Amino acid sequence: MKNAKIVVFPGSNCDTDCERALLQVGFKTERVWHRDSTIEKCDLIVIPGGFSFGDYLRAGAIAKASPIMSEVARHAERGTSVLGICNGFQILLEVGLLPGAMTRNASLQFICGEQWIRHDSNSSLALKKKVLKVPIAHGEGNFRIDDDGLRRLQDHDQIVFRYCNQEGVVSSATNPNGSVDNIAGVCSKNRRVLGMMPHPERACDPKLGSNDGADILRSFLNNRV
Amino acid sequence: MITIEDAKSHGLSESEFQNILEILGRSPNLTELGVFSVMWSEHCSYKTSRIHLSKLPTTGPHVLIGPGENAGAVDIGGGKAAVFKMESHNHPSFIEPFQGAATGVGGIMRDVFTMGARPIASLNSLRFGEKEHKKTKHLVNGVVGGIAHYGNCMGVPTVGGEVYFDPSYNGNILVNVFTLGMCKTDEIFKGVAEGVGNPVYYVGSGTGRDGIHGATMASETFEEGDEEKRPTVQVGDPFREKLLLEACLELMATGAIIGIQDMGAAGLTSSSVEMADRAGNGLKIDIDAVPKREERMTAYEVLLSESQERMLMVIDPEKASEVGRVFDKWELEWARIGVVTDSGHLEVMEKGELVCNLPIDALTSAAPKYDRPSKPFNHPQRVESVKNVPTDLAQFLVDFMGSPNLCSRKNIYSQFDFMVRTNTLKTPGAADAAIIRTEVGSSDLALAVDCPSRKVYLDPREGAKHTVAECTRNLACVNAKPLGATDCLNFGDPTKPEIMWQLIEAIEGMAEACRILETPIVGGNVSLYNASDDVDIYPTPGFAAVGAMGGRSISMHVQQAGDEIILIGRETNTDDLGASEYLWVREKSIGNRLPKIDLSEEKRLQDCVRELIDEELIESAHDCSEGGIAVALFEKLFTTGLGCSLSNISEPRLDTFLFCETPSRILISIPHEALVETKILVQEKYGLSFEHLGCVSPSPKFKLGDVCVEIARAEKAWRDGLAALI
Numbered sequence: 001m002k003n004a005k006i007v008v009f010p011g012s013n014c015d016t017d018c019e020r021a022l023l024q025v026g027f028k029t030e031r032v033w034h035r036d037s038t039i040e041k042c043d044l045i046v047i048p049g050g051f052s053f054g055d056y057l058r059a060g061a062i063a064k065a066s067p068i069m070s071e072v073a074r075h076a077e078r079g080t081s082v083l084g085i086c087n088g089f090q091i092l093l094e095v096g097l098l099p100g101a102m103t104r105n106a107s108l109q110f111i112c113g114e115q116w117i118r119h120d121s122n123s124s125l126a127l128k129k130k131v132l133k134v135p136i137a138h139g140e141g142n143f144r145i146d147d148d149g150l151r152r153l154q155d156h157d158q159i160v161f162r163y164c165n166q167e168g169v170v171s172s173a174t175n176p177n178g179s180v181d182n183i184a185g186v187c188s189k190n191r192r193v194l195g196m197m198p199h200p201e202r203a204c205d206p207k208l209g210s211n212d213g214a215d216i217l218r219s220f221l222n223n224r225v
Numbered sequence: 226m227i228t229i230e231d232a233k234s235h236g237l238s239e240s241e242f243q244n245i246l247e248i249l250g251r252s253p254n255l256t257e258l259g260v261f262s263v264m265w266s267e268h269c270s271y272k273t274s275r276i277h278l279s280k281l282p283t284t285g286p287h288v289l290i291g292p293g294e295n296a297g298a299v300d301i302g303g304g305k306a307a308v309f310k311m312e313s314h315n316h317p318s319f320i321e322p323f324q325g326a327a328t329g330v331g332g333i334m335r336d337v338f339t340m341g342a343r344p345i346a347s348l349n350s351l352r353f354g355e356k357e358h359k360k361t362k363h364l365v366n367g368v369v370g371g372i373a374h375y376g377n378c379m380g381v382p383t384v385g386g387e388v389y390f391d392p393s394y395n396g397n398i399l400v401n402v403f404t405l406g407m408c409k410t411d412e413i414f415k416g417v418a419e420g421v422g423n424p425v426y427y428v429g430s431g432t433g434r435d436g437i438h439g440a441t442m443a444s445e446t447f448e449e450g451d452e453e454k455r456p457t458v459q460v461g462d463p464f465r466e467k468l469l470l471e472a473c474l475e476l477m478a479t480g481a482i483i484g485i486q487d488m489g490a491a492g493l494t495s496s497s498v499e500m501a502d503r504a505g506n507g508l509k510i511d512i513d514a515v516p517k518r519e520e521r522m523t524a525y526e527v528l529l530s531e532s533q534e535r536m537l538m539v540i541d542p543e544k545a546s547e548v549g550r551v552f553d554k555w556e557l558e559w560a561r562i563g564v565v566t567d568s569g570h571l572e573v574m575e576k577g578e579l580v581c582n583l584p585i586d587a588l589t590s591a592a593p594k595y596d597r598p599s600k601p602f603n604h605p606q607r608v609e610s611v612k613n614v615p616t617d618l619a620q621f622l623v624d625f626m627g628s629p630n631l632c633s634r635k636n637i638y639s640q641f642d643f644m645v646r647t648n649t650l651k652t653p654g655a656a657d658a659a660i661i662r663t664e665v666g667s668s669d670l671a672l673a674v675d676c677p678s679r680k681v682y683l684d685p686r687e688g689a690k691h692t693v694a695e696c697t698r699n700l701a702c703v704n705a706k707p708l709g710a711t712d713c714l715n716f717g718d719p720t721k722p723e724i725m726w727q728l729i730e731a732i733e734g735m736a737e738a739c740r741i742l743e744t745p746i747v748g749g750n751v752s753l754y755n756a757s758d759d760v761d762i763y764p765t766p767g768f769a770a771v772g773a774m775g776g777r778s779i780s781m782h783v784q785q786a787g788d789e790i791i792l793i794g795r796e797t798n799t800d801d802l803g804a805s806e807y808l809w810v811r812e813k814s815i816g817n818r819l820p821k822i823d824l825s826e827e828k829r830l831q832d833c834v835r836e837l838i839d840e841e842l843i844e845s846a847h848d849c850s851e852g853g854i855a856v857a858l859f860e861k862l863f864t865t866g867l868g869c870s871l872s873n874i875s876e877p878r879l880d881t882f883l884f885c886e887t888p889s890r891i892l893i894s895i896p897h898e899a900l901v902e903t904k905i906l907v908q909e910k911y912g913l914s915f916e917h918l919g920c921v922s923p924s925p926k927f928k929l930g931d932v933c934v935e936i937a938r939a940e941k942a943w944r945d946g947l948a949a950l951i
Binding site: 010011013014016017020021049050051053054055056109110111112113135137139199201202204205207208209 | 370373374377378379380462463464465467468555556638639640641642643644645646647649650652662
């Protein structure tokens with residue numbers, strides 16, 4: 001059975017939701033506390049959403065200094081899959097495991113609701129070009145990167161998800177937060193680290209409106225993004 | 226020497242001060258006067274409302290804990306309890322909307338998790354002045370932002386609510402917040418200081434000078450320039466509260482806690498006094514041991530501070546080491562600050578000196594109770610009919626749907642995380658009530674909050690019945706049966722006999738409706754003196770009900786073309802325009818007569834719709850209230866891509882038929898094949914009216930005779946209704 005670790009910071013609040021979703025798609029899960037300094041061998045490390053350290057200073061900025069993060073970086077180098085969701089994505093940007101940065105939504109308001117995203121990377125067979133319904137809930141999801149950085153993301157096929165409409169059309173009208181190039185999720189060059197603003201763990205149950213998030217989590221069972 | 230002037234500046238009356246002198250047999254010192262002033266404030270003592278609140282029904286087959294604790298609790302099956310309460314934070318939110326609303330959310334969440342229940346859902350009920358008023362935009366954005374800030378960070382979904390705009394709130398907005406938590410029925414914690422000799426611990430944030438006299442402020446009316454009271458508004462830190470939540474639940478699991486209470490209004494004073502009072506004990510507290518975040522704070526300031534995110538605990542001495550272990554892990558302050566005594570007194574030490582020594586019962590049971598004089602409100606004669614049908618009824622329908630009290634609330638609720646915890650089965654706007662999944666073996670829960678305050682103003686007794694009826698009807702529309710409710714009674718200045726009359730009438734009306742609709746009240750809050758420059762708010766007895774879901778739930782939206790559209794309940798009476806939105810929008814009048822509600826008919830309607838849902842006869846159900854049939858129908862059609870054709874209506878006045886607000890009506894849609902069976906059930910078994918209005922059509926148009934409205938046009942007006950505000 002594949003083994004997932006969920007990193008819990010003070011202020012994480014999607015840890016339980018992630019645990020439930022990961023168990024449902026077939027992972028064994030265990031939580032690790034931000035002050036732990038080691039993570040045992042595992043297949044996936046999830047950094048869940050929430051407000052680590054209250055988002056004070058800047059979302060993810062304080063979590064960066066937690067002892068666990070150097071261990072997460074070490075795992076990522078060795079090839080363990082790392083998934084950062086929402087605040088987890090912001091933390092991965094802060095520690096430099098992913099390129100770019102987050103600022104406040106263009107509306108300057110927190111936004112919660114249904115969202116369509118398109119899988120835009122060529123690497124995964126299971127998700128290729130699929131249009132997925134995965135909700136968002138964030139105040140700072142406006143992904144920023146300079147032109148060179150954007151070109152590098154594009155050249156290396158690192159843009160994994162883009163905000164779109166139900167038909168899969170990506171346009172400024174389907175961009176909920178002002179992100180550059182409608183970017184909803186990016187991965188590292190070695191494709192082991194994925195950060196995304198939408199919440200796949202909230203889309204693992206048809207009763208909640210979508211089961212598409214389960215497909216995303218399941219792709220980690222096969223080590224693919 | 227304390228004088229009557231000192232007492233008055235603390236909000237105490239001359240007779241109350243005399244009373245204090247008699248009880249003590251001496252003059253209080255300044256610290257003691259401060260303690261009296263907050264404990265005897267309206268906010269803490271309920272001195273004006275107490276004798277009337279006892280009329281509310283508070284028991285029922287599912288009630289575990291009724292009023293008197295930090296929150297009420299009902300049994301939801303499977304060994305689990307739902308713990309909930311609603312509270313107001315009106316005055317602070319008018320002065321500083323963001324922090325006022327945020328700390329309101331923080332306070333109600335602490336009330337719930339202090340009982341050992343993890344918060345799983347929140348609601349809010351908001352009232353603002355008219356849309357055009359110069360302060361409204363600032364207040365709306367501040368309040369909504371504050372609720373979002375606190376609730377989202379806590380990871381508790383805000384799953385529903387209601388918002389209305391009316392000039393009566395121009396100078397005094399209402400911010401009522403509700404939180405529901407869940408715990409095991411046999412692991413509910415109470416605020417009791419039991420066990421003489423047991424240590425008393427303080428946990429959470431340090432104490433600062435913020436919010437001193439907040440409870441007293443909440444017991445006064447507003448005057449021009451009161452924004453200067455900003456220093457009495459507390460500042461919230463939701464991150465710290467999230468840690469406090471996790472730490473408290475972790476410590477509860479160790480068995481170390483004997484009693485626990487949050488420090489809300491009147492802070493350390495009320496938490497100590499109330500905990501001691503419930504156990505019939507005394508408390509001795511050392512001010513020097515209290516963690517502080519400002520220097521040179523006096524005992525007076527520490528006792529009256531309303532700094533947020535703090536808890537008081539009585540701990541089992543054998544497990545006292547757990548406190549430090551857990552709270553150090555969560556990096557929160559903690560300190561042993563006192564001990565439970567058998568003195569029956571609140572004794573406060575500062576630098577080795579006894580600076581406050583007051584009998585607990587002098588602060589609680591001896592607090593004044595007033596039977597204030599009341600007299601009926603004398604309404605002027607007002608316009609009660611609308612002279613003519615709008616010249617362009619189609620255009621009017623579009624504009625009406627975009628009016629502030631009827632338009633979509635999405636601009637508000639999309640700022641709230643309503644999905645975290647992945648249990649929100651019906652999200653805001655999807656059905657008449659929010660639905661929260663609980664756990665296997667326990668009932669899923671439906672939550673709704675309501676208060677048609679214009680109706681309560683026109684007729685407080687009937688209006689309060691409408692309130693309870695509408696709220697429980699919302700539950701019925703998703704197939705839930707009430708387990709219990711919480712109220713938040715927002716009224717004006719009770720020293721005016723007319724306001725007192727509103728309060729008494731509303732409580733009595735609410736009591737009667739709760740009894741007949743089998744919805745006991747398990748806790749609540751009273752907020753008086755909601756007035757500004759001598760203008761009182763509409764009486765607003767907010768009501769939030771919690772229901773247990775039946776097997777099947779349905780949406781409010783129509784499901785497919787060809788389905789029949791039926792209005793069930795009481796037969797529509799086009800004269801029912803009193804306090805209606807239509808009369809208000811057309812004539813800026815509230816009329817003279819509120820339609821009377823027949824509670825037994827209402828009960829039959831709610832039972833009927835639940836049976837229709839269970840029997841799988843109906844596809845959708847939506848309460849027909851503000852704005853009447855037209856609004857209910859548009860709401861059923863929006864987002865579906867479908868339309869309706871109302872062919873069975875032959876009324877001389879289409880406008881009053883579409884917009885009148887006859888109570889006890891539900892708009893349902895059913896498959897054509899179910900028509901006969903449904904009709905028999907509705908008319909014969911339940912003795913209700915069955916009005917077949919027309920059917921759902923595939924083309925997205927609202928068609929009624931010559932009137933044809935593109936749904937998309939109305940939907941755009943509805944969606945953008947608050948765009949100018951938010």
